[in-house]
Amino acid sequence: MFQESTAEAWAARFGTPAPEGLPDLGRLLNHRSVRDFTSEPVPVAMIEGLVGAALSAATSSHLHAYSLVSVQDPARRREINQFCGDQRQVAHAPWFFAVCADLNRLVSHAPDPAMPDAVDTVEMYTVACVDAALAAERMVVAAESLGLGTCYIGALRNHPHEVRRILNLPDHVFGVFGLCIGWPSEENFPRIKPRLNPEQIWFREQYPAQLDVQEFDARMTEEYARDGRDEGVPWSARMARRASLRGLNGREKLQEFLQAVGLNRR
Numbered sequence: 001m002f003q004e005s006t007a008e009a010w011a012a013r014f015g016t017p018a019p020e021g022l023p024d025l026g027r028l029l030n031h032r033s034v035r036d037f038t039s040e041p042v043p044v045a046m047i048e049g050l051v052g053a054a055l056s057a058a059t060s061s062h063l064h065a066y067s068l069v070s071v072q073d074p075a076r077r078r079e080i081n082q083f084c085g086d087q088r089q090v091a092h093a094p095w096f097f098a099v100c101a102d103l104n105r106l107v108s109h110a111p112d113p114a115m116p117d118a119v120d121t122v123e124m125y126t127v128a129c130v131d132a133a134l135a136a137e138r139m140v141v142a143a144e145s146l147g148l149g150t151c152y153i154g155a156l157r158n159h160p161h162e163v164r165r166i167l168n169l170p171d172h173v174f175g176v177f178g179l180c181i182g183w184p185s186e187e188n189f190p191r192i193k194p195r196l197n198p199e200q201i202w203f204r205e206q207y208p209a210q211l212d213v214q215e216f217d218a219r220m221t222e223e224y225a226r227d228g229r230d231e232g233v234p235w236s237a238r239m240a241r242r243a244s245l246r247g248l249n250g251r252e253k254l255q256e257f258l259q260a261v262g263l264n265r266r
């Protein structure tokens with residue numbers, strides 16, 4: 001699993017041959033979200049390694065503005081999953097982490113708790129979410145290098161008040177997403193999922209006057225058909241639907257939660 005060469009992974013990802021001279025990128029192009037895990041346990045020492053990798057990520061101003069809460073107790077995992085849309089990978093992954101933006105540490109360790117008086121700003125909230133995401137992605141990359149599979153769980157934001165209660169999160173802490181980790185099941189091991197072509201993401205010098213997603217829409221229509229999910233709706237329309245209020249699953253109310261826990265107020 002994750003066995004494609006860099007050139008094979010490139011072709012699967014972008015639908016074009018790999019550029020001349022592309023270096024061997026190990027497994028960096030081979031990512032896929034894994035939702036079916038074997039029951040084989042993942043040794044704690046491996047997870048300690050992944051946490052070490054997470055902590056080795058760059059962190060804005062050396063703040064360490066995030067925390068990782070692993071949820072292994074079966075009853076607690078069930079309860080969390082109830083508020084994450086009851087997803088099979090959350091139920092069965094040997095490890096589940098709630099990845100949290102965390103400004104509590106700054107407040108609780110300040111010589112004067114009134115000193116970090118900007119923890120409620122959009123800027124500090126952004127810093128904490130970026131820190132959390134960088135750490136988690138490094139964990140994912142490390143996991144995949146060991147042959148482990150992962151799946152992020154944005155649905156952790158569907159019911160933030162419940163997640164706060166279940167995980168005992170203090171003020172200034174917010175569960176940004178979950179992360180499932182385990183050994184991928186050989187059955188249902190997913191294909192590499194296409195991405196926009198590099199030209200549609202990497203702009204030289206300035207943002208272009210027009211974006212072009214036609215090529216990707218066509219490629220994704222083929223992908224949906226391969227999966228039996230072709231509803232005659234192209235990728236761009238599906239993503240617009242995802243970015244509508246209807247597609248947010250109640251998460252449009254997040255601002256109210258964030259403000260209640262002392263974040264993102266101004």
Ligand SMILES: Cc1cc2nc3c(=O)[nH]c(=O)nc-3n(C[C@H](O)[C@H](O)[C@H](O)COP(=O)(O)O)c2cc1C
Nearest residue numbers: 031032033035087151152153154155156177190193
């Ligand atoms: C922050 C974040 C949250 C996500 N949340 C979920 C989720 O709740 N459930 C799920 O099945 N996949 C989730 N995903 C996985 C995406 O659907 C997946 O990355 C995307 O479709 C691309 O597929 P790939 O990861 O296999 O390349 C999430 C991904 C990210 C980055």
